[in-house]
Amino acid sequence: MAKDFKPQFNNEEAFNRRLREAINSTLEPIELESRRTRIMGQIRQEQLSRVVPLKPRPTGFRLSPYRVGGFATLLLAIGLVFFILLSNESRTFSITVADGVVQKLPTAGLASSNESRGAGAPNAVLPNTTAAATTLAAAAVRQSTAAATTAAAGVAPQPTFAPNFFTAGELWLQYPASQHITVDNQLALDYLRKLTTALSENDKLRSGLKEPIGFKQYRVLHVSGTSVDSVAQYYRDVATQRNLKLEAIPASDAGNIAWQWLYLNGTDARYGVLLVEFKGTTPNPFGNGNINRGDILIVIAT
Amino acid sequence: MRKISVEAELVAKAKAGEVAAFERIVMEYEPKLSRFIYGLVNERELSEDLVQETFVSAYRALPSMPADLKLSAWLYKIALNKVRSEKRKKRPVPWLPLPFFGQNNDEVVPALELPDQSADTAETIAKRDAIMGVLKKLPPDQSAALLMDTQGFDDDEIADALDCSIGAVRQKLFRARKAFKALYEDN
Numbered sequence: 001m002a003k004d005f006k007p008q009f010n011n012e013e014a015f016n017r018r019l020r021e022a023i024n025s026t027l028e029p030i031e032l033e034s035r036r037t038r039i040m041g042q043i044r045q046e047q048l049s050r051v052v053p054l055k056p057r058p059t060g061f062r063l064s065p066y067r068v069g070g071f072a073t074l075l076l077a078i079g080l081v082f083f084i085l086l087s088n089e090s091r092t093f094s095i096t097v098a099d100g101v102v103q104k105l106p107t108a109g110l111a112s113s114n115e116s117r118g119a120g121a122p123n124a125v126l127p128n129t130t131a132a133a134t135t136l137a138a139a140a141v142r143q144s145t146a147a148a149t150t151a152a153a154g155v156a157p158q159p160t161f162a163p164n165f166f167t168a169g170e171l172w173l174q175y176p177a178s179q180h181i182t183v184d185n186q187l188a189l190d191y192l193r194k195l196t197t198a199l200s201e202n203d204k205l206r207s208g209l210k211e212p213i214g215f216k217q218y219r220v221l222h223v224s225g226t227s228v229d230s231v232a233q234y235y236r237d238v239a240t241q242r243n244l245k246l247e248a249i250p251a252s253d254a255g256n257i258a259w260q261w262l263y264l265n266g267t268d269a270r271y272g273v274l275l276v277e278f279k280g281t282t283p284n285p286f287g288n289g290n291i292n293r294g295d296i297l298i299v300i301a302t
Numbered sequence: 303m304r305k306i307s308v309e310a311e312l313v314a315k316a317k318a319g320e321v322a323a324f325e326r327i328v329m330e331y332e333p334k335l336s337r338f339i340y341g342l343v344n345e346r347e348l349s350e351d352l353v354q355e356t357f358v359s360a361y362r363a364l365p366s367m368p369a370d371l372k373l374s375a376w377l378y379k380i381a382l383n384k385v386r387s388e389k390r391k392k393r394p395v396p397w398l399p400l401p402f403f404g405q406n407n408d409e410v411v412p413a414l415e416l417p418d419q420s421a422d423t424a425e426t427i428a429k430r431d432a433i434m435g436v437l438k439k440l441p442p443d444q445s446a447a448l449l450m451d452t453q454g455f456d457d458d459e460i461a462d463a464l465d466c467s468i469g470a471v472r473q474k475l476f477r478a479r480k481a482f483k484a485l486y487e488d489n
Contacts, residue, residue: 030340034333094343
């Protein structure tokens with residue numbers, strides 16, 4: 001029977017090839033039922049029945065979500081306390097803009113009465129109330145005195161805890177009862193330039209305001225319940241007391257605002273004082289929260 | 303190279319529990335494994351059962367296998383183990399038609415277990431019986447090596463599946479072919 005298909009092999013390789021063909025031709029025609037559906041059904045059941053083995057619970061320190069939350073809350077509370085403390089601390093410092101550089105200036109209490117800003121500090125006698133401002137207490141006395149003065153003039157007393165942006169030697173520059181406004185340096189510069197456009201070239205030259213403005217530092221104050229004339233008179237008085245020559249540039253009036261430049265010139269120092277009265281409700285660059293209708297803006301350039 | 307990378311990707315996905323990836327493996331290897339196992343056991347239903355058991359075992363063991371798993375060799379190794387353990391079980395004698403009771407199963411079962419043979423010629427049937435008979439008489443490892451060689455596996459792949467050296471594989475193949483030649487000549 002087998003002799004009919006018995007292969008005749010001349011060499012080993014030919015035998016191997018013929019044997020492969022013979023086995024393949026025997027097995028390939030066999031149609032075995034595919035169990036794929038059954039296999040996959042069983043596989044899916046296997047997958048569903050797979051249970052993740054429980055890991056033994058560690059006995060050491062375990063960072064559970066609750067503990068993480070607790071730590072986070074604790075850190076938040078500590079951060080909050082530090083923030084509050086630092087906020088209170090920052091009340092004793094002030095930030096002044098100067099050519100884009102934020103400078104921290106000491107309070108009056110940290111400066112001595114002899115402290116002056118450079119070689120050009122005015123040598124004039126300080127006003128009575130400010131001459132004694134050698135300590136924080138003295139500055140407070142000055143503030144309260146100024147408040148009393150404005151109260152006598154019918155002006156609502158301003159808070160005395162307002163930060164003092166001036167050094168002790170410059171306290172006279174702050175109009176009594178005025179308050180500081182912290183503004184962006186560029187904003188202040190832009191505003192000053194805008195308000196100098198109405199000046200003649202001669203006035204700009206005389207006042208030292210010809211662009212680029214030569215001042216290095218700007219302090220911005222605002223005061224309520226007074227007039228530009230009263231403020232201007234104050235600076236005339238202090239200029240006289242400090243032997244400073246005062247030049248008043250003729251006032252300008254644009255309807256909504258009126259402004260006047262004062263220029264205080266000493267032997268070694270000069271100060272520009274811009275007084276702006278806001279007569280309308282037009283939004284101003286300093287924010288309506290800071291400058292309202294009827295307020296006077298005082299920009300002191302040094 | 304591409305086939306290897308695709309296969310590695312399939313293995314990775316199947317290891318991660320993706321059933322669809324495992325189904326693709328089943329689709330790819332079921333026909334080959336079926337013929338391989340049938341060649342070893344020469345029983346249709348048993349070979350189908352063993353193929354199913356092979357894939358289920360593979361699915362269970364896959365997560366613990368290394369990432370560089372040689373899938374085909376591994377599947378054939380599982381299948382061969384299934385066949386070996388099946389042969390150790392002393393399965394009950396398969397149902398045989400009444401006239402064959404009392405005869406030697408080794409001689410009659412292969413012909414009876416083959417699928418529909420009505421369309422085959424007498425020569426084809428005789429050839430098939432002879433080949434299946436020789437395969438059945440060979441030691442399982444030699445049959446497995448020969449069947450894998452027939453399916454195009456390299457010696458090193460066969461060595462992986464049989465857990466032996468390449469030299470041992472060549473020896474098994476040599477002996478299997480020699481036995482085949484001898485059996486042919488005996489026939």
